[in-house]
Amino acid sequence: MLRGIKTLAIRMEKSQQNAFEIVKYLESNALVDKVYYAGLPEHEGYSISKKQSSGFGAMVSFSVKNKSTVEKILNNVKIIAFAESLGGVESLITYPIVQTHASIPKEMLDKLGLDDRLLRFSVGIEAAEDLISDLNQAMEHD
Numbered sequence: 001m002l003r004g005i006k007t008l009a010i011r012m013e014k015s016q017q018n019a020f021e022i023v024k025y026l027e028s029n030a031l032v033d034k035v036y037y038a039g040l041p042e043h044e045g046y047s048i049s050k051k052q053s054s055g056f057g058a059m060v061s062f063s064v065k066n067k068s069t070v071e072k073i074l075n076n077v078k079i080i081a082f083a084e085s086l087g088g089v090e091s092l093i094t095y096p097i098v099q100t101h102a103s104i105p106k107e108m109l110d111k112l113g114l115d116d117r118l119l120r121f122s123v124g125i126e127a128a129e130d131l132i133s134d135l136n137q138a139m140e141h142d
Helices: 002-028 046-052 067-076 106-112 128-140
Strands: 032-036 059-064 092-094 118-122
Touching: 002 032, 002 059, 002 128, 059 067, 067 118, 067 128
Parallel strands: none
Antiparallel strands: 032 059, 059 118, 092 118
16 A cells, blocks of 8 residues: 555556546547536536646546447447456456446436436556547447
C-alpha cells in the first residue's frame, strides 16, 4: 500500500489527462449520443467538483446512439478490458445494465437514466492515443 500511495498522484494525473482526451474524442464521435464527465462545464456536478477537488478524475460515462455499438465496443476492444473495477492503472470498460446495476428494478434504472446504451469507462494510464484508437476501431468493427 505504501508503494502505491507514493505514485498515486502521478498515476491520477495521467489518468485524468487521458480522460480529457477521451472525452474530446467521444464528444466528436457521431456514434456517441452523450458524454458524462464531471470535468465538462455542462455536467451537473462540475461546480461542486471544482470546489471540492483538485481535478475531475478518470471516470467517464457515455451513451451511444445504437445498442449495436455497445456490442461492437465490448466485443472488439483490445487494449481496454471489459471488466468491473475502478481506479487501476489499466483502462476498463463496464456495461452497467448487465453488470453493476443488473439487480436494480427497471423503474429505478429509468429514474436514474441508466439504459442499454450506457457504458462506463475507468480510464487508465496507457497512451491516450492508443485508447482512442482502440475505441475507434471497436466502434467501426464489422
